[in-house]
Each structure stands twice: as C-alpha cells, then as structure tokens.
Amino acid sequence: MTATGPADVDRVEFASWLAPGLLMMLARVEPLANPGGWRLLVEWGEDTLERQIRWLPCADVGAGPARQAWMLTVSLPPRLAGAPLSSAVLRAGDARRELAPASLQGVLCEPAAIGAECRAHFDASTRLRMQDFLASTAVWHDIELTPDLAATLAALRDALRERLPTTKLEPGPFAARLEEVTVIDELGFWLTGWIHDAAPRHVRFTAVSPEGSRRELPTGAVSFHPRPAYAKTLKDDASFSTLGYHAYVELDHPSRHPEGWVMEFRTTGGRAIEHAAFRAIRRNSDRLRGLMIDQLGAEPGDEAVHEHQMLPVMTRLRRHTHGARIDRVVDLGNVPRAPELSIVVAARRVDRIDHQLLSFASDPDLEDTELIYVAAPKDPDEDMVGLAEGLYDLHGLPFRLAIASGPLGRSRAFNLGASLARGSLLVLMGGEVFPSAPGWIAKLRELLEGSASVGAVGPRLLFEDDSIAHAGVAYVRRSTGRWRRSLPFAGLARTMPGAGSPRRVQAVSAACMMVSRELFDRCGHFSELYLDGGDEGGDLCLRLADAAEVWYVPDAELHLLDEDPPRETSRGEARFNEWLFDHRCGDRLAATAPDEPNTPMPARMPRLSAIPGFGSGRSGAPVESLEMQPPQLDRGVVLDASLELRSAHDDGAYTNTYTLAIAGWAIASEGGPLTIEVSDGAEVRWRTKADMRRPDIGAKFPDRPAAAQSGFQFLVSSLSLPTEFQLEIVGVSASGARASLGHVRGRRRTLGSAYRPRLQPLLITTLGRSGSAWLAALLSLHPEIVGLSPFRFEAKLTTYWMDVLHTLAEPASYMQTILPEISDRDWWIGSRQSPLPVRLQDTGMPRWLGRENIEILAGFCQSRFDGFYQELAAAQKRVDPLRFVEKCEPGPVPRAIGELYPECREIVLVRDLRDMVCSIDGYNAKRGFKLWGRDKAGTDAEWFDHLRREASKLLDCWRLRSETAQLVRYEDLISEPEQTLTAVLSHAGVSTDAGIARRMLEEDASQPPKDKRFHQTSDSTEASVGRWKRDLSPDRVAACSEAFDDILVEFGYESTATGDAPTVPAFKGFAANEASIS
C-alpha cells in the first residue's frame, strides 16, 4: 500500500461506504492481541458513536513487520452516510488507539477504488478471503442485502477475483459453459450448462455468486444429461465427451444480484477454467420443476442426485410459495360450526363430487359433520361455485368448497383442507372413493375411539367389481434393501378370510383414512415433498406410528375407483419417490418391521369384542414353565430322580402350543416302577408310570436294571389349569409310599379366539341347592337375557362345550388325528396305550394342532352358544338379547368362559352351607338318590370335607374374578328380592329401568308352581332360610362348624358359634396362592 503518512502510525488507508449503513475500511494497525475485543469510536460532527467491528487480517505484499493490514467493516447509522467523518479511535476497555488521519473524509473513496488497491497489493489467497468476507458482511452486520449493496459487492468481487481462463467453443481438450441460472430463493440456485472433457463427470465445480460467495459443489449436487448439439459441434469422440449439467447450489449467505454468476471448472489433471453466465437470472419455478423431472428421467437411479439435488430443491420450492393456496372458501348451506368430525375430500374431478354427495346425503352419520371439498378449477372459465350451488340445492347436504389455485397435488389438498377443518376428528379421502352403504363412519370411529392406543384407522376399499383394492398396507424389504409397498389381498375377493378381521397394520391408504386432528397436527401433516404418485399416506402413517397404532377396519367398506384419466408418472419421478420414501421412512421401518403379520390387541378395547387376526394372534409362548424346584428326595422311596422341562426354545412338536410338557425319570428304591402323580395342590390331575425307556439313565446306574426303564412324560393340555399354576410331582411306590419329586411353577396365556360373539354369557356359579334354578328362571324373564326354562331343562352348554374343548385340547386327543391309535370307540377322546412321541421330524402340523386349531375350536364352541341361544331367543320372540344365562360349577368352566369372553359376568351364588346340607339331605331323600357327593362319602365327616373343598373353589372363583364376579347370597335374594335382583341386573350390564326387577318378580310369582315344586324341599322360601337351626342335630352342627366356619365368614355369614368371627386360616388350595406367584 502506498503509505500516505508515517509508516509507524495506525492509520486508515481507505474507507468506503458499501451501503448507507455499512462502512468498509482498509487500515494498517499495530498487531492487536485480540482484535475482536476492540471497538471503533467514530466522531461525526457532534456525534460520537461506538461500534463493534468485524476484522479480516490481510497479508500485505509490501507491508513491513511493524504493521498489519486489516479489512474492517462496521455498521453505522445510515444518516451519517452524507456527513463528514471526523476521526476514528479503537477502544478496548481503557485502551485506546488513535487512527490517523484525523479526518477520515480524506480517505473516503468509491468501493471500486479500494478494490483496485487490493488487487494491486494483496495476493490471490488474501483476496479470496476478502471476497468471502465481503459476501457475508450483510448477514454478519444484520443489515438488509439491498440491490445496491449487492451490486456493490458484485463489483468488488470482480475487482478482487482472480479470473481463470475461459475457453472458446471449439473442439479441444477441455471446455465448459455456464448457460443459465434459475433462482429458487436467495440461498438456492439452479445452474445449467455443459462441459466437454475426457472425464466430464469427474470435473469439480465451484460456483461463485455475484456477491462473492464460493461454493464447491458436492457430488450429487451436479447431474448430467446428453447435449447432442454441442457434442456434435465439439466433435465428441472416444476420448472426449460433452455432457450437459444441472447443478444445485446452496449458499450460506444470500445472493440478490441478478447477474454475474461464475462457474469454475477443475479437472482432476489440474486444469481450471471458468465461465460466467451470460444471461440474467431467471425466476421460474414451474419450469424448474419440469427441468428437474426431465433430469430424473435421464438418470433415474442416481441417489446422490436425489439427496443433494432433488430433495433440497423440492424442500425449498415447497417452502417458498410453490404449491397451491386457497383462494376462497364458499359455504353451501348451514355448515356445522362445532362439529366433532370433519371430512376433507381432495377432489381431482369435480364431476365426481355429485356421486359422492348422493351417498353422503343419505347417510345419517353426516349430520353435524363438516364436509370440505378442496378443488382447483381446470380452466379459468370453470364455474365451480355455480356447480356447487346446484349440487347443494339438489342434495340438500351442507358442505364447504375450498377453491385453490396453483398445482394442487393430493397431499397439498389434504393439508389445505385440514387447516380449515374445525372437527377434532378428521377423515381424509380422495374424490374417487364412494361409500358402499351408510355406517362406515360409525365403524371407523368405534375402533378409533374405543382404544387409547389407536391413532388412525382405514377402511376396506374395494374395486368396482367388489375385489379388494386395499386391506391395509405392508412394507417388505427387497433384496436391495429398499422397501417395497405391498398390498395384501389386493385383487382378491372381499370374502377372503384374512381380510375380514380388524388388524393392526403399518399403514393404510391415503385414499381414505380417519385420524385424530391433534395427532395429525402433531405428526406434521402429509409431506409435500413427494412428486405425483408418491406414498404420502405410508409416510404419514409411519410417522403416526411413533405415537399410536394404525388399524385396518374391514367392516367399514367403500369403493375405490381407478383414477380416470389415469395419472401418468414417469419412471424418474417414481424412482425419486421411492428414494425419498426410503430416505424418510427406511430407518423407522427397519426398527419396527414385525415378524408376524399379526400383532397384539391394543391395550384396552372396552366396547369391541373382536380379537384380531388368525386365532388369537398374540405373540409369546402359550405355556411357559418358569421354574422348577429341585426335589429333596426321600431316598427311602425314590432312589434318584430328575425333572426335565421342555423349554420354550426347543423346537419340538409341542413348543409354542398350549401343551404342557413335563418329563423326567425316577428310580424306585425298592421294586417296580414308580407311579408319578401330578397334582395342583387340591387333587391329582394326571398320573402315569415311570416305565419309559431311558438308556442314558440305565448307563448312569449300571447296577440298577430298573434305571433303563425309569422315564416318564406328561404331555397334557394346560387349558384346564389356571393361568398361573403350581404343580407338584410326586412319586408313589408300589407299596403306596409317596415322595415329592419337585415342584413346577408355570403360567399360560389366556385362551382367546377370533370369534366375535353376539351374546355374552351371564354365569351363575354355584354349588347347587342354593336357589340357582330359581335365580336362572328369574333372570331369563328379563328381555335382554335369554335362558332355557330351568325347571324343565338344565342348560349346561357352557360346561358341555368347555369340557369338549378341554378334552380335544389334550395332546392325547388331538395327536390322534395324525398319530392314531384306534383301539376302541373312544379313541378320538385320547385313550392311548403307548405314550406320545416327543421328538418328531415334522413339527409344523403338531404345533398347529396344539395352538391355532385349539383357538379355532374355542371359537367354534362359542359359536355353539350363539347358535343355540339365538335360536331360543327367536322362539321366545326376544328382539335383541344381550346375554344368555347358565348355571355352572366353580372350577375350570367359569374360568375358561371368562377367558374367552372378556365381557362375561359371573354371579357367585352362595348359600349358608349349613342350610345347604339340610337341603341336600331333603332333596336326596325326596328323589331317593344320594347326590352332591353324599354317595361317595362314607361318613358325614368325609362328606363335609368334600363340601368344604367345593366351597373353597367357590370362594376362589369370587376372589380371583372379583372384577367380573358378584357375590350374591341366597338369603338376600329371599329377604330383599327386588334390591338384590336389581343389583344383579346392574352387574350384568342389562337394563335396570324403573321397576323392571319388580315386574320380573311379579311375573315369576304368577308362574305355575308345579315345576318349581319338584325342586323345593322347604314349605316356603322363607322357611328355607336358617333351616339348619331347626333341622340339624347338635352333632352335625358342630361338624359343620368345624368344616365351614371360616368359609362362612368369608362369605359374610355368622359363624356357628355365637357370632364371633374366627380368625381366617390360610387356605390349602394351591390355586389360592396364585396371587403370591409373581
């Protein structure tokens, strides 16, 4: 720099206003330790201003070591632009440095002059840094990049730039052009040109904005296409080729100046040329879209292009006014102001609106629903409002018409419509979807609102020939790792079994879906980055799945017609859409892809009794043996033994079935094979001999010949066990001595089926002689309860079919279907001589028999209840029964029913056991038999023991199912019938309208007593209460007290002694300990 003053003074050499608020200076200053800490004080007339400075150190060609050149910029109030500058001082804290000259006026000049000076005195790399410094100056100082400032910066850039050579348009080793620049926004630009080189794709591109920002373009930001005309002119041959390029440039700092873009081209060999665009910048985003789509067609597979070119451009275009806007909204008729539900229809064809409205107009669910049509006119003359008026006048259904202008893709239409919608629930549907019948909305709502975990639902969509168009969407991984959208059941008849049940899915079609408004907003609406034909629906559903489940609801059915005229998507667009989907959703899909097509039910389904999928569709092993406690063997009885459990990871024939497999071996201490008993703590459930071949054990005990035949196995159905069970394995010697071989704790899944019952059960669980027949008769008088006349018949379908189910669920039975041992007529029930083989080659069918088939059988049994009771209801002229009523005994039957019917209600009917004893005695005397166990028991004591065990089971029933079971005392029914009956009806979930209990009681009283008389053993119902005090001898009273007092108290009765409640001892039954098994 030419020094204009003493070289040892800090001085400003040049100053220039870049813009009215921005001052630039070139100064020579003694090196500053921390330049950022120094602020500039300037004096103007009377003003003194202190400002932060931006610094750029410059390497000066001719500077000495004592001073360093700096480029500074500082923002000052624009009003000072015309005022004379006085002095400038650097200040940092208390330190000050005066900058000469005293009046800066003298060093003010035009920016161009500074530019020239810089060119003269600074090297290329410093000037490069200066360009970058200046290009970012507006942003740094937070001032507007006005056109004037941009122009100034452009001029400075030209002054500071080192130019590369350009090439002529003639055949040669390297040539290139920048032809056109299209602006997307102030940070995104699209540059087009061509390049001729030995390896054009390997050329490095650097774009230079007019203001001086430089950008070396990453691979992928540049895409190539043929330029045959230039190829010919430049005489392409084997060595050199010409390609057109499109480049996307994303700047860090805005650019506004309309001309002056430069592209620098560098080959790998080191040659560098440049070219400046000779046309002014264009603004034409439609043309740009077209260019990009063409580009996709040229090189459809290039993913780097998708990521670095397509996606950023699409994102910018979408952000900046590209895409349709709503011009006006017309309300036809009285549109609901505060609807629960809003339906948004993206109507591509306005003539199809008529066909949708004719269905909507006759659908009662659309009252109080806001219906919004979003459409764009095809030509400017189209009178959409007139058309809409005519449609409203004709159909009478209020709706809103949102008229949009601009390119209106379906996603945009949905998002625009949703922004207008007032409801908290949204249905989004296309204009080519037509309801088959009313009720589809209610069905969708039922599933969506019935569970807190469901966030979106989609209906079954059919083609016009009633084949399936959509039954949920699944994503399958291709061999390339990309995800492919698959439509299960597409094209198949709508009656295909799998398509008829609701199930959780990965996505539903955007052609029709229902989603909560809040969730839709939260998850970000439909993406508008996809080109025509993209999977925005799947994209949305996968995002929704982060927060909630998506379900397919086949009972809601609509027709989906093909687009007419069909949408044309080019291959390039399709590839981009695929790539974008993978880019956005691939990780989510990889993380959540289910292994099975069926997934567990949502957390709570209070109103819907449907269970999804095939069988119960729940994952996890049906039976798990958790723990075995090794035995403390009583060597006197058992020499040695071991229990072996099948683990869930075995791939045997019984793995993952409801079959419980316990095996092992046990050698008796003396003589013969042991009998092995499995008991559940209350009774022996299964029994076998330990006499199966075990050569391995024989080898272990060579001196014990019995060892080689000491094996045993139990392959039994776990369904007759409680869901949490503890079993004891006991070995019994020939002489009757018993020794425990160990305990097995386990659990099993509750049994479910896919059957959707019409009637729910109402069970009266009772021991008998408790007034149950009367209660059943009474309950069947209720209009919503159907029951078989209980005094003539005794309906035990539940017991019958559950026993059938449990029998057929035993492997001894079901394995007879494929490994039969047909010895007698009952072979199918499972009487076998030889044990079932455990190791099978082919485990597929045995497993199916042990699991899915059982679930289907369970469903069949449920269908028998419906079949029978619906027939009965029709015969009794019942209109709409909700429940069927039956008696049953405590134990596996009410438990099994409770598992199959989550909505089951149980009445645990109990009577004072002492009165029961009297009643049983009376009944047996009357009928001449000895029932209720009296026949099997020798003495009263044995009988009372038996009764106690039964009563314990009843108590367990009530305790274990306290949520669905209600305790009813016979005595309360006698003394306060109306109140008790009302409570029962309320528990059963049937109508308890005023007086219905009383009317039932009256009707019952008016019935002929003949049938009842047969059951009765007392003179009157009142006399039946407390009869034990009259009818039992004191000895028996004492025996009852000992046997029953604790249970009586649990049930709320007074103990036999004078009203004191004895302490309640712990119960013996293992079942009762389930609560302690965690």
Place this chain on the structure above:
Amino acid sequence: MTIRPGGAEAYAGELSQAVQDAGEFESIFVSRSGPPFSHAGHEGTRLALADRDPDLYYFQTELDEFDRVFWAMADKRVYTQDWRAFLEAVRPDIIHFQHTLFLGYDIIRETRRTLPDAPIVYTLHEFLPICSHGGQMVRTETYELCEAASPRRCHDCFPQFSVQTFFLRKRFIKSTFDLVDMFIAPSESERDRYVEWGIPSEKIRCENYGRLPVEPLPDPPDAGRRRRIGFFGRITHTKGVDVLLEAMKILESEDADVRLTLWAANLDMQSSSLQQRLSRLLEETAGSVRFAGRYEQSELPGLMSSVDWVVVPSIWWETGPLVIHEAMMHRRPVICSDIGSMVERIQDGVNGLHFRVRDPDSLAETIRRAVDSPGLWDQLRGQITNPHSMQDHLQVITGIYRQLLDSRERLAVL
C-alpha cells in the same frame, strides 16, 4: 313424454286423457321438448303450454347440457330451480314418470326433495336404466341379445367409457330409483329383468298397456290366400326390418305370392349404413315389398284393414310392444320373434305365430306357412282375445295411485 312418433308416447297421452276423463284424478301431462325435436319454451322459462291446454305442458331442455351416459344435467338448476318451481306451483299429489330421456334421473331426486310426501310412480317402457345401448339390451357390435348387464360388459359395448363409469352409472341411477315408490313394467319378462338388476320385487308391478278401444273395420274380403302382410312402426336397428326384408327376398326367390307393406317412420334418422342396407334390400324386393313411409295414428284402422297379417320381427326383447296391441284390437294375427314380451302377448299357434329371432329363413318359412295353410288365418283370428282395454288398465293404474296415497296418509298419521 317426448313429442315424436312412437308407441309409448301415444300410450302416455292416451293414459293421461283417460285419467282426466275418469274424473277421480286431474291429470297434467308434461312433455319434454327441445332438440332434436321441436322447440317450445319462452325467454326466461322452460315451460310452455301445448295448444293453450292448461293441462298440457312442455318442459324444455337443451341437449348440450345432457350427459348421455349418466343421463344427468351438469347444471343442476334445471332441477333445483325450474323443475322445483313448476312442482311448487302445481303441487301434484302424485308424479308419474313415463320417461326421463333428456331430463335426467336427478329429476326424480328433485321431485322427492320438493314434494317429500307425494308418491312417485315410474313406468319402464324399455331397459334404458340398465342398458346404454338405447335401452334394448342388445350388444353394440353384433346386435346379439344381452342377458345381463355388468360394468365390464357395458364397457365392452362402449369402450370409450371406462368400467368405473358404468359402475358409477348404476349406482347413480339406483340412488334415484330408491326414491320411487312404484315401478310399472308392461311385461313379465321385463319386470323379471329389472328385479334381477336390483329393483326390489315388491316395488315393481307388471301391468300391460291398455289402449282405447277402436272400432275395427270389417274384415277384408276373402281373396283366397291371406297373403298381405303389414309392418307398422319406426325403423331402428333393433326392429328387425332388415330380417323381414331378407325373408321377403327369400320368398320372392321362391315365387311365393306374398305382399308386404312397410308403414315405417324414421328411416332418415338411422345410421347411413342401415339406410344403405335397407335401401338396397328394398330395391331387391321391389316386386313384393312396398315402402309406405310414415303414418298417423288416426290412419291405423284403415291401414290395418288392408292387411291380413301383422309382422313384428324385433331383434330386441320388446316390452310392449304396442303394435301387437293394435294388431289384436284390429283382429289381425301377429307373426313375431320368439323372445321377450312378444311371446307373452302372442302364443304360437293360438293367436299368432312365432319365428326364430333374427333368422330370415325361419321368418320366411313362417310366412309361407301362414299364407299357404288354409283356414289357419281364421283359426288364429278366432282366438284373438280383446287386448287389455284402457278401461281395465285405468282401474289398475288409479288403484295404484290410491293405494300409494293411502299408505302415505297412514305413515303421516303414525
């Protein structure tokens, strides 16, 4: 309700007049007017009176607004303003549609909306709601009979319209038909076809056309052989005129002494291919066939009396056909195709003769037999019963009106 020559239209006019004359109901007859037929209407209204008769209106619609596949007007104001205004002014108790051509099915919808309590009756004269090919249920290329419609089959006949279009068409028509209280089909075979298509069986009745009685002119003198045959009606592709002329060609080649007179209108409105074909056949049969052109309804008795036999060679199912009624009224045995409603009216060998549809050989043989069998004409003629009279027909129709009005009242009371 269109003003052009044709049996159904004549019938409709007669029925309206008969209803009026019977006194129980006042009948207002509305005809659709407009292209391609006469123009009525005035500036600002679609209505015009016919001959100043306050009970005879024209309702004008334009063709360019009319979608010929769906039968719908794009601009719904035809219904929601013009038709609605007419209904609100006249306030009919019952609306009986004979036709909705060039009006559109939405006229039913609008009628129901404007007059929710007035019963709507619709007489189905042909299969237009089912079949886009002129309502004849014959296929477009081959003119073969079509047994059942489906979106795919209809698309095969009209490839320029997609399968989905026909799906939507049926859905649309049925949505308006759901609003109709009673349909009337003039023949059992037609009724069965509609029930199969989807009209609930209890909503459609079979009731044959009734015609006003005419004084039959005396029989033509017995000239020995009854060899004079007449064809009465319009010429379309499906009336089988070409089959008839082919048969006459065969008969001429055998020197059978048979004479045919064609009283037929609308030759000039048919496709050029049909016109050419028929013209050629007429030339070839000039020896035995005379083409007499249009006729007025009032001329019919005289024309009938100049023939012995009436031939109805239709290649489509026919639903009346009214020409058979007219022949029966004039005691002329009918030779007809063996399908559809024709075989309901005419029993082979009883009151007429059948020939195999679309088969000129069969028709030629039948004509020969008719002409050459002595006594056959008298025998058949003697067994012709009186066709359904307008009097009886009127009873049935007004009975339907009464029944519908009564049930409406009952519903209103409930």
